[in-house]
């Protein structure tokens with residue numbers, strides 16, 4: 193038994209945010225005044241006034257969501273050293289670790305290998321850990337890479353533990369100069385050099401295999417399962433790569449490769465499907481009470497992270513307070529000044545900390561420790577997702593594998609592990625095969641009530657929300673150094689496609705029976721948590737009002753109307769102060785989070801760009817789905833392979849890049865429309881009333897052009913830095929159509 197807890201393993205600390213609250217509230221009142229002013233003067237103004245009013249009402253609604261989400265921020269402080277005063281090492285609970293990868297081209301195996309190595313080497317008893325890698329690409333290359341990595345791990349893990357190496361992803365560790373303060377004894381240096389060479393060798397072998405694929409023979413016993421594999425149609429492959437047979441705490445964790453069965457006739461539900469297979473396979477093989485999942489690029493950067501999260505999972509007085517522990521998504525080698533606005537530092541500092549003060553942070557798909565029973569659909573009060581006797585219902589809920597349901601029953605009754613201990617992992621592979629088959633889930637509750645939920649490309653938001661809806665809370669864990677680090681997409685296309693998928697997935701949640709408002713009424717999602725989810729989900733709805741509002745100034749200039757009060761009207765002070773205070777407020781936030789002014793500007797700009805590219809296309813693809821015209825797909829984000837020092841830091845890496853995708857058309861059109869409007873205004877082409885009366889609209893138009901400056905540069909750029917001619921032609925045609933419409937209205 194664990195010793196009584198002498199002092200708490202963690203503290204929940206409310207954060208002071210008076211200044212931010214004040215500025216949030218000021219903006220809120222300015223928004224309300226603007227709306228009131230518009231309403232009062234609606235009669236005397238035309239269509240543009242009404243449109244502006246509608247858009248601003250939406251922005252106010254979003255602001256309320258934002259205000260509520262950020263109002264009560266908290267942080268958690270964990271005390272890992274106390275954990276070991278309360279628990280003996282052999283009393284620490286086991287954890288099953290999941291890594292997902294889907295495509296060896298977009299996700300180079302060396303990246304996955306580094307993530308796996310970092311997990312195998314964490315500071316936690318090795319006999320309590322098992323690492324399961326799901327390979328949705330069924331790639332012999334990925335398997336080869338893992339096999340080679342497992343040999344290297346035998347050197348790497350003891351080396352890391354002996355010298356307290358950080359971080360434990362070799363590509364990161366070896367990309368730095370040796371710290372002078374480090375133990376630089378002869379013995380260390382010798383080992384260091386040897387292991388560095390070994391890592392280089394590993395990297396070379398994987399690279400060679402990538403280009404030549406002769407490093408492994410598909411006819412050999414290890415690889416024969418991969419011969420005749422067709423993408424999207426193949427049987428299950430499960431291989432135990434490492435097994436800690438003697439259950440030694442200083443050995444290596446188990447390492448298991450899983451490629452689930454795929455068949456074109458059976459939907460595989462992308463990452464959610466992969467996670468459910470991992471849940472079941474690990475359930476049948478090791479059945480740890482806790483599960484960690486990371487994306488293939490998210491290596492463990494803080495070797496103590498398991499201790500930190502155990503402080504939260506084991507230290508909460510009431511289990512209900514911690515259904516899962518979420519660490520922030522942080523990135524390594526972030527581009528200077530966050531040119532693509534996807535490092536999310538500010539989002540985590542203010543919004544996620546705020547949500548942490550409500551029911552807890554949302555599950556963000558990676559870097560998360562779940563209680564297994566929570567994933568199995570248990571409610572905090574012990575209720576199940578099904579009624580009736582457990583043994584009768586287990587099969588209906590979890591499927592017809594005896595081996596698996598036995599272990600699920602243990603979890604639901606508060607036990608863990610598998611009953612026949614000690615066990616031989618290899619003996620359980622057969623059972624694991626059955627539960628990784630593509631027909632296993634039919635007629636069960638996987639993906640609908642238990643496990644990772646289906647029907648959206650943001651399975652993380654949906655799955656996390658359902659957990660909150662059962663009344664569980666979650667906790668936020670931000671140790672120093674950061675727990676996990678991954679790679680953020682760089683380049684226009686990759687960054688925009690990722691955001692498009694998010695917008696699509698979020699709207700799929702909104703339009704499903706699991707919409708936050710519905711689960712607030714039907715289940716235990718707290719009202720303000722629901723507002724927080726709505727704040728996130730609103731990303732998918734924003735393109736419409738944003739696009740209208742962004743087009744308004746240009747329309748007004750060309751159509752000879754206006755959407756802002758006249759400069760002589762004192763009411764013009766309302767939009768001016770709103771504009772100034774909003775930008776000042778944003779600056780304050782970025783400054784507070786340690787970002788530069790440039791990064792703040794880049795983010796402001798990217799929000800506009802994302803709205804009329806990614807989110808707009810996400811919105812359209814969900815409309816098509818609702819009309820039954822197409823299905824949504826999970827497009828995997830390309831991970832950059834800068835696994836050697838120096839690479840990836842090329843001087844153009846922050847520049848916006850383009851390709852022939854339609855996603856660039858609306859933003860290019862918008863830019864062209866504004867350029868036309870500014871030209872007409874400057875030349876006084878259509879103007880009957882003179883430029884002064886529309887100075888507000890003109891300033892707004894210039895602002896929009898500035899926001900879209902990456903596209904302005906793209907009009908003149910070459911190669912991948914230029915917008916393709918075909919895109920420019922399409923956009924120009926649309927822009928002229930817009931012009932024609934405004935002129936017709938004018939007449």
Ligand SMILES: O=c1ccn([C@@H]2O[C@H](COP(=O)(O)OP(=O)(O)O[C@H]3O[C@H](CO)[C@@H](O)[C@H](O)[C@H]3O)[C@@H](O)[C@H]2O)c(=O)[nH]1
Pocket residue numbers: 291292293294295299326328461462463466486487488489556557558649650651652653690694697826827828829830
């Ligand atoms: O069919 C698939 C598609 C994807 N993946 C894996 O899913 C993970 C996330 O994919 P990625 O392309 O990196 O997407 P991101 O947009 O970077 O992922 C974020 O957004 C996703 C959806 O919201 C979450 O699942 C992720 O955890 C979160 O990091 C990767 O490990 C993939 O290998 C699969 O296993 N099978």
Ligand SMILES: [Mn+2]
Pocket residue numbers: 487489678679829
């Ligand atoms: Mn990713």
